[in-house]
Structures are given as C-alpha cells and as structure tokens.
Amino acid sequence: MAGTNTMTKDPILKVEHLSMRFGGLMAINDLSFEAYRGDITALIGPNGAGKTTVFNCITGFYKPTMGMITMRQKAGKEFLLERMSDFEVNRDAKVARTFQNIRLFSGLTVLENLLVAQHNKLMLASGYTILGLLGFPAYKKAAAQSIEQAKYWLEKANLIDRADDPAGDLPYGAQRRLEIARAMCTGPEFLCLDEPAAGLNPRESLALNELLRSIRKDTGTSILLIEHDMSVVMEISDHVVVLEYGQKISDGNPDHVKNDPKVIAAYLGVEDDEVEEVIEEIEHVTPGGPL
Amino acid sequence: MANISNTTESASSNLMARALREAFYAGLVALGLFVLFVGLKTDQNILNELILVQRWGLLAIFVAIAAVGRFLSVAFIRPYLEERKAAKAAAPAQEAGFVARNFSMIAVIVLLLYPPVMVYFFGFQGSLKWVDNFGIQILIYVMLAWGLNIVVGLAGLLDLGYVAFYAVGAYSYALLSSYFGLSFWLLLPMAGIFAALWGIVLGFPVLRLKGDYLAIVTLAFGEIIRLVLINWTAVTKGTFGISGIAKASVFGIWSFDVSAANNFAKSFGLPMSSAYYKIFLFYLILALCLITALVTIRLRRMPIGRAWEALREDEIACRSLGINTVTTKLTAFATGAMFGGFAGSFFAVRQGFVSPESFVFLESAIILAIVVLGGMGSLIGIAVAATVMIGGTEMLREMEFLKHIFGPDFTPELYRMLIFGLAMIVVMVWKPRGFVGSREPTAFLRERKSVSGSFTKEGHG
The missing domain is CATH 3.40.50.300 (P-loop containing nucleotide triphosphate hydrolases)
Structure with a gap:
C-alpha cells in the first residue's frame, strides 16, 4: 500500500x-x-x-x-x-538544516539572522566585498532584495513584529520558527x-504544522x-x-x-525475545512480512 | 502629614545610626588588619639591633579612612545611587542629548582643531608634547585597537600576537625605505599588504584551532616574529634596530628634511621647527584612523562583516548556512593584520627608529585590553578606552605635584602598570561588557534598536 x-x-x-x-x-x-x-x-x-x-x-x-x-x-x-x-x-x-538545540545568532537581530543566511548570494553581488565596499549599485539592489526575502519569511513565520529585536530575546517557540525561516533563506x-x-x-x-505545510506548498x-x-x-x-x-x-x-508491531514494540519497550515472538506471529499470519 | 514627616525623619535617623554602626565596625576591622602591618614596624637601629617602631599616627589615619569611607558610603553614596537608579527606571525613554547623538562628528571636529589650538596656547615648541605624546600616541593605539577589533570584537578570534603585524608593517617600511629608498606613500599600502599576507600565512594552519588554543598559537607567532627580528642581524641589525628612517613627505611635494630644497618651512618662509612635521604626522594618523573606522563601519554592513559577527555568535550555525568559515576567518585575520601593518609603517616613520623592543608581548596585551575595555565591536568605546588608557599613562608623567606628597624620589610613571591594572579591574567590575556594551545592528526594518551586550557572545573560535 x-x-x-x-x-x-x-x-x-x-x-x-x-x-x-x-x-x-x-x-x-x-x-x-x-x-x-x-x-x-x-x-x-x-x-x-x-x-x-x-x-x-x-x-x-x-x-x-x-x-x-x-x-x-x-x-x-x-x-x-x-x-x-x-x-x-x-x-x-x-540542503538546509536546523538543530535540535537551537543555534541562532543570539546577539544579532532577527532580521540580521536572515541576512546572514543569504551570505553566498550577497557575497557574489558585492563582488566578494570589494565592489560593495566601493558602493556599486548592484550590491545595494541585492541588499534591498535580500531584505525583501527576509521580510517574506518573517511574515510567514509570524515574526515580522520582532524583526529588530535580538534573536536571543525571542521566546522559545519563536526561536524555533526563526531557525526554520533562516534555513529557508538559504534557498534550499x-x-x-x-x-x-x-x-x-x-x-x-499547530502553528509549526501550518508553517511546514506552507513551506512545502509555496x-x-x-x-x-x-x-x-x-x-x-x-x-x-x-x-x-x-x-x-x-x-x-x-x-x-x-x-x-x-x-507496525515492530514499531509498537520499539516504542513500548517489549523485551527482545518477545519482539521476535511477535514478528514470528505476524509473519505466520501474513506471509511476506509487513514491510 | 505629620505622620509622613515623622517616618522620614525616623528613617533618616535610622540610616545615620546604621551608618555610624557600620563605620565603627569598619574601623574595628581596619584596626585589626593593620595594627601589625602598619602600627608596628620592625627596623634596625644604628647598633644593628632589631627594634620595634610604633606608628600609631599612621595607623589612626588608616582606621579613620576606613571608618569615614564606610560612613559616607552607607549614609550618602548608596542612598544617592539607589535614588538615581529608581529615577532612571521611572523615566526610561529619555531622548539622547545633542552630544550623545553626534558624538563621533564632534570628536572628529575636535581632533581636526586639536593641533592649531595647542599651537595657539603653547606655541610651536610647547605644542610638541601635546600633539606628539598625547595626540599621535593615542591615535596610534586607537588605530591598532580598531584593527584588532575586527579580529577579536567582530569575528571573535582571540589574537594575543597582534603586535606581530604591527612589527611587520614597521619593519617593512624601515627596511624597504633604507635599503631601496622607496617613499612612504608607496610603502604605506605595501606594509599593509605584507602584514595581511603574514596574517594569511599565520591564519591558514591555525584557524582550525579555537579559543584558548588559538590564543596560545597567536601569542607564539608574535614572539617568533620578534625573535626573528632580533636574530636575523644581517638584515634587521638585531637589537640595535634600524635608525635614520626617512621621514614622510607631503605627497612628495614638500619634504621635512632640513637639507632638502623643498623643505616645508623654507617653502612657506616659516621659522624652522620640528613641530610642522609632528602636526603633519598628527593629521596623517588621524586620516589613517578615520579610514580604518570608515572601512570597519562599511564592512559590518557587507555580507562578510555580518558573517564575521555570525561566526562570533555560532560557528556551526554558520557552516549550516553555507558559509565557508575558513575563508571568513582568514579575511578577518588579514583585514585586522592589514590595519596593524598600516599603523606599523606609520610608527616607523614617526619614530625614525625601530627595534624589536617596541614589539613585545606587553604591546599586544595593551591593545587587547583597550579592545576589551572599550567594549568589543564598538568603535567609539574603543577610542574612549584608548584615550583613557594611553592618555592616562602619559598624564602620569605630568603629575609633578605628586612629588610634593610622596617625596622627590617618586616617579609616577613607574606606577603605570599598577594603575593600568587597577583601572581594568574597576572598569570590568563596573561595566563587564566594556564602556559601550551594546551592539548596533547592521540593518533594520522599522527602527534601529541597539542590541544589549547580554545577548552577544564573546566568541570562542
């Protein structure tokens, strides 16, 4: 199936x-x-x-x-x-990732966190810093775009009101959402x-479920x-x-x-020999196994 | 009404009573502590006998200082501080004053006017001390600290050997100008480039190290450079140093050599004085400092600057976002080293003499202390710290009146390091994040709020 x-x-x-x-x-x-x-x-x-x-x-x-x-x-x-x-x-x-123990740049603002995530794109636009340092317009345009991109993800993650606060100041749930938004800013x-x-x-x-669904959809x-x-x-x-x-x-x-009885056994902590028994039982009932 | 005044009265009398009590205890503790240290002293008399000298007067002064100090602290200073704290908490949203808002602008204007004002007050010869010992000396350290700030304050890489790059810059100028006769204006950028190259050479193998380990290796690097300068006598003349280094000229138009035809004073028909050169050097180092500040401010808004700060906050997160942390660290190291190299070549041109003595570990430590005291990452804080620390130690030389108190043998500048250390302890207790503990964000959506120092990390990379 x-x-x-x-x-x-x-x-x-x-x-x-x-x-x-x-x-x-x-x-x-x-x-x-x-x-x-x-x-x-x-x-x-x-x-x-x-x-x-x-x-x-x-x-x-x-x-x-x-x-x-x-x-x-x-x-x-x-x-x-x-x-x-x-x-x-x-x-x-x-391929982008987040971490089990949240790893934000806590001393940077929420917006800056999302801008750091667009590093490689901006690096190219700023001519590896040199053109940007000289004030070329191409970098200014790319910088404005990157802020727009950050704004898009801030709205999605419902963090737009906290954009100028330090990331370390956010409540736990918001930090989780910010980490996901930051990973998405790398364009994975x-x-x-x-x-x-x-x-x-x-x-x-529930809000997280919504966010993940909309990431996939959009x-x-x-x-x-x-x-x-x-x-x-x-x-x-x-x-x-x-x-x-x-x-x-x-x-x-x-x-x-x-x-799946194996999963149930693993989660409920059945003894090893019992697992084998259970598996044998199932295999006996449905030849070919559950998988 | 009467009731209220009654309670405040009793509260104040309570406070006085408590202050007196605590003063008494403090005096008692001081007496116990000092009676054997200060009150009694063993000495040898003329017959080589050990005698006991009694110094009750001095002991009384010690005890009185402790008691009176405690009394003042409990009765007046503490209530005042608490009142001020409460008042501050009551009115938090205070608009910053004109001076606070335009601090850097005002500071630049003051610095631009500094030499003429000094000349006006003290004459050309008298201004030398103020322009050279105070102005130039402080600005060199401001520039060095701003350069190190990129490495330590922004990227969070603890570098204890920064003086090595300063030495590379100084010796690049000294050697290339005395062996090949190249001009300062050509060698200034070259010194920066050489120092940056050395930064990369050092950085490449060691930047995989972190925190304390990186600090130790950079410390060793600083010592290696110094030892090479001492021992490579064929080129560097070892501990004798290189003297007679050519002076800088005003872009080759006017020279400050007395014998030259285009001598500055001669060209303008002015009386001969060494002050012109010093004033020129003052504006030169001021310009170098402003370039350093400007580049740092702009770099912070570039992706590379943000990556440096992100690196300080969390290296693993940086890597997960596709940032190559090795090249990011290397650029921080090289940029910081480059400014050290500029400052070094300026140092050589100002002194006219370089020797390995000028590039000892203590210099690295002082520069690092300025960065930490100023508040890592904050340009204004660091400039203030450099002024206080370097200006303060220079100021000690001026404190002639101390000789009247401590006797004619007293040389205040010998207490330089003691006072430096005490000042550091005081500042670190009072403001653990340095003078300016907060961080300016590099981009904002609605309003620019500074980030409190409690959120930023010191970096362990």
Missing part, C-alpha cells in the same frame, strides 16, 4: 547502506531509505536510535564510515553528500529539521524531519521512516507505521 504510493515518486534524497561507527559503537548500521520530492518525510525512533547521526551525515557534519547519500536536485544535478563538507552541502547541494531544495516541535506547546505545534521544498511529537508526525508527514539501534525497522505512510 505504502510502497505503491511512493514508488511512482521521484526520490530527492537516496540514502544507501549508510553506516556510522564511533569507536566501538555502531550508531547507524546499514541504513537505506529514500525521501521523495515534495514530500514531508519523518524520521522517528526511540532516544539514541541514531536519528540525529543520520542528519549529521546527510548535512555533512559527520563523515559516514560507509555508504552513499545522493541528493538529486530539481534540475537533475546529483550530489554525493558524504563527500562534501558541511558548508558545501548547503551552498552547492541546497531539501530542508532537514531536527526536532522542530521539541519544547513547543500544542498551539505552537516553495516546493521537500522536508525531512526528526520528531518525537506524534501529533506533528502523523499530522503532516507523507512518509515515515522508523529507526531503532541504528537500523530501519519500518518505512511507509503514517498509518502503516502506526500499526
């Missing part, structure tokens, strides 16, 4: 046989999954399952021990993310969000998110990948995953 739905789609990100070893710890073990263009893909799993490690591998912050991560842009250009360094993943491959095709709903109250979570950006808040995951994602101990245990649409 889930398979047929997604098979026809065009994968934007392909993770193949990804492994990441920290000393003796195998954080990710032979993980393969795909994220499809225009989808909101959720990566879930219990604490310590390796979700953030997967994120760090995709965004270039970690170099995976093994495996291949392919990003295919709309224009058809392909990038092997595991070979690129972190800033190139954003600059060239157009693929947006990775690490627990965007963590610490949000139900109302803020910009066509595909989204990959790590989330513990099931109300967010089940509500907005088209495709869910479940990790446990660095391995994929389930993959499909939200309904499919919700009813």
Whole structure:
C-alpha cells in the first residue's frame, strides 16, 4: 500500500547502506531509505536510535564510515553528500538544516539572522566585498532584495513584529520558527529539521504544522524531519521512516507505521525475545512480512 | 502629614545610626588588619639591633579612612545611587542629548582643531608634547585597537600576537625605505599588504584551532616574529634596530628634511621647527584612523562583516548556512593584520627608529585590553578606552605635584602598570561588557534598536 504510493515518486534524497561507527559503537548500521520530492518525510525512533547521526551525515557534519547519500536536485544535478563538507552541502547541494538545540545568532537581530543566511548570494553581488565596499549599485539592489526575502519569511513565520529585536530575546517557540525561516533563506531544495516541535506547546505545534505545510506548498521544498511529537508526525508527514539501534525497522505512510508491531514494540519497550515472538506471529499470519 | 514627616525623619535617623554602626565596625576591622602591618614596624637601629617602631599616627589615619569611607558610603553614596537608579527606571525613554547623538562628528571636529589650538596656547615648541605624546600616541593605539577589533570584537578570534603585524608593517617600511629608498606613500599600502599576507600565512594552519588554543598559537607567532627580528642581524641589525628612517613627505611635494630644497618651512618662509612635521604626522594618523573606522563601519554592513559577527555568535550555525568559515576567518585575520601593518609603517616613520623592543608581548596585551575595555565591536568605546588608557599613562608623567606628597624620589610613571591594572579591574567590575556594551545592528526594518551586550557572545573560535 505504502510502497505503491511512493514508488511512482521521484526520490530527492537516496540514502544507501549508510553506516556510522564511533569507536566501538555502531550508531547507524546499514541504513537505506529514500525521501521523495515534495514530500514531508519523518524520521522517528526511540532516544539514541541514531536519528540525529543520520542528519549529521546527510548535512555533512559527520563523515559516514560507509555508504552513499545522493541528493538529486530539481534540475537533475546529483550530489554525493558524504563527500562534501558541511558548508558545501548547503551552498552547492541546497540542503538546509536546523538543530535540535537551537543555534541562532543570539546577539544579532532577527532580521540580521536572515541576512546572514543569504551570505553566498550577497557575497557574489558585492563582488566578494570589494565592489560593495566601493558602493556599486548592484550590491545595494541585492541588499534591498535580500531584505525583501527576509521580510517574506518573517511574515510567514509570524515574526515580522520582532524583526529588530535580538534573536536571543525571542521566546522559545519563536526561536524555533526563526531557525526554520533562516534555513529557508538559504534557498534550499531539501530542508532537514531536527526536532522542530521539541519544547513547543500544542498551539505552537499547530502553528509549526501550518508553517511546514506552507513551506512545502509555496516553495516546493521537500522536508525531512526528526520528531518525537506524534501529533506533528502523523499530522503532516507523507512518509515515515522508523529507526531503532541504528537500523530501519519500518518505512511507509503514517498509518502503516502506526500499526507496525515492530514499531509498537520499539516504542513500548517489549523485551527482545518477545519482539521476535511477535514478528514470528505476524509473519505466520501474513506471509511476506509487513514491510 | 505629620505622620509622613515623622517616618522620614525616623528613617533618616535610622540610616545615620546604621551608618555610624557600620563605620565603627569598619574601623574595628581596619584596626585589626593593620595594627601589625602598619602600627608596628620592625627596623634596625644604628647598633644593628632589631627594634620595634610604633606608628600609631599612621595607623589612626588608616582606621579613620576606613571608618569615614564606610560612613559616607552607607549614609550618602548608596542612598544617592539607589535614588538615581529608581529615577532612571521611572523615566526610561529619555531622548539622547545633542552630544550623545553626534558624538563621533564632534570628536572628529575636535581632533581636526586639536593641533592649531595647542599651537595657539603653547606655541610651536610647547605644542610638541601635546600633539606628539598625547595626540599621535593615542591615535596610534586607537588605530591598532580598531584593527584588532575586527579580529577579536567582530569575528571573535582571540589574537594575543597582534603586535606581530604591527612589527611587520614597521619593519617593512624601515627596511624597504633604507635599503631601496622607496617613499612612504608607496610603502604605506605595501606594509599593509605584507602584514595581511603574514596574517594569511599565520591564519591558514591555525584557524582550525579555537579559543584558548588559538590564543596560545597567536601569542607564539608574535614572539617568533620578534625573535626573528632580533636574530636575523644581517638584515634587521638585531637589537640595535634600524635608525635614520626617512621621514614622510607631503605627497612628495614638500619634504621635512632640513637639507632638502623643498623643505616645508623654507617653502612657506616659516621659522624652522620640528613641530610642522609632528602636526603633519598628527593629521596623517588621524586620516589613517578615520579610514580604518570608515572601512570597519562599511564592512559590518557587507555580507562578510555580518558573517564575521555570525561566526562570533555560532560557528556551526554558520557552516549550516553555507558559509565557508575558513575563508571568513582568514579575511578577518588579514583585514585586522592589514590595519596593524598600516599603523606599523606609520610608527616607523614617526619614530625614525625601530627595534624589536617596541614589539613585545606587553604591546599586544595593551591593545587587547583597550579592545576589551572599550567594549568589543564598538568603535567609539574603543577610542574612549584608548584615550583613557594611553592618555592616562602619559598624564602620569605630568603629575609633578605628586612629588610634593610622596617625596622627590617618586616617579609616577613607574606606577603605570599598577594603575593600568587597577583601572581594568574597576572598569570590568563596573561595566563587564566594556564602556559601550551594546551592539548596533547592521540593518533594520522599522527602527534601529541597539542590541544589549547580554545577548552577544564573546566568541570562542
């Protein structure tokens, strides 16, 4: 069911046989999954399952021990993310990310945060600073445009009233939204969000859902998110990948995953041998397995 | 009504009683502390016997200072400060005064008028001290601190070896002018470029380091440059230094060499004096400072300047936004070094003599202290800090009256470092973020609000 739905789609990100070893710890073990263009893909799993490690591998912050991560842009250009360094993943491959523990430029204003995100575009427009320093009009135009772009995202994230306040002064929920707006200002095709709903109250979570939906609708950006808040995951994602101990245990649409006994076992903490029993039972009932 | 006045009366009498009590305790503590240190002193008499000298008068002065100080503090100073704080909180939205709003404009005008005013009051010969020792000396440090501000204040890279770039600039001018006879106006930009190149050479291997580790490596770099200058005697003449460095000319039109045909004083039929050259140098360093300030202000509004500040706030976030942090750091290092190089070549031309003695670690520390005291990132704060620190130490030389108090052997400038250190402690306690702790945003949508220092980070990159 889930398979047929997604098979026809065009994968934007392909993770193949990804492994990441920290000393003796195998954080990710032979993980393969795909994220499809225009989808909101959720990566879930219990604490310590390796979700953030997967994120760090995709965004270039970690170099995976093994495996291949392919990003295919709309224009058809392909990038092997595991070979690129972190800033190139954003600059060239157009993959943006946010962080689990918010990383804003707290001493810069909200507007400045969004302008920093447009660094590479502005750098080019300012002739690597030299033309801009001499006051060439091309840079002034680009600077005005970048402020317009920032304004667009501030309105979307409902932060326009706080534009001139320091980012560190915003309440938690607003900081989360600002981080997403900042990532979007880099003009990504693929947006990775690490627990965007963590610490949000139900109302803020709803606003976040709206923001993510409108990002997808208006910009066509595909989204990959790590989330513990099931109300967010089940509500907005088209495709869910479940990790446990660095391995994929389930993959499909939200309904499919919700009813997967392996997922239930992982989340409710059934003993290992019991899991096997459960799996055997299921395989006995439905030959071929749930996946 | 009577009731109210009654309560205020009793409150004030309470305060007095408390002040007296605390003064008594303070006196007691001081007595206990100083009775053995000050009240009694062991000495040798003429027969080489150890005798006990009693100094009760001095002890009484110490105790009285402690008691009276405590009394004044509790009874008057503290209530006054609290009152002022309350008044400030009551009326927060106060329009900045004319002086505060146009501070930098006024400062530039004052500096432009400074030499003529000094000449007017003290005559050409008398103005030398004020223009050279105070004016030029302070402005050199302002320029150095503004250059270092780019590295430490904006990009958040702790650089303890900044004086190395100053040395590169100074020696570039000294060597190239004495070996090849090149002019100051050609060598000034070259000194900046050489220093920037050295900044890149140093920066490339070490900028992967962070915080304390970076500080240590830059410190070592500063020492290496100084040791090379000392030991490469064939070129630099070692500790003897290079003397007789050519003076700068007014764009080659007028020279300040006494023997030259186009001598400034001769051309204008003025009496010979070294003051013209000093006044010329004053305007030269003022122009260099203003260029530094202007470039810094403009750079902050460029993407690179914002990237520097973002780097100070969070390096990992910068990388996640596609900013190449290595080149960003390198440009900060090179730009800061370039201004150090300019200042260095000016230093060489002003002194007419350079030796490795001028580029010791203490200089780096003083420049860094000025940046920190001024408020990292704030040009005005740094200029004020440089004026207070360098002007203050120069001022010590003028304090002849102190000799009447402490005896004729007292040389106040020897206490320079002690006072410098004390002043730093006081400022850091009173204003932990420096004189100007807030940050001006580089862009705004509706209104320009300055960002409180409590949000900005010092940077650990």
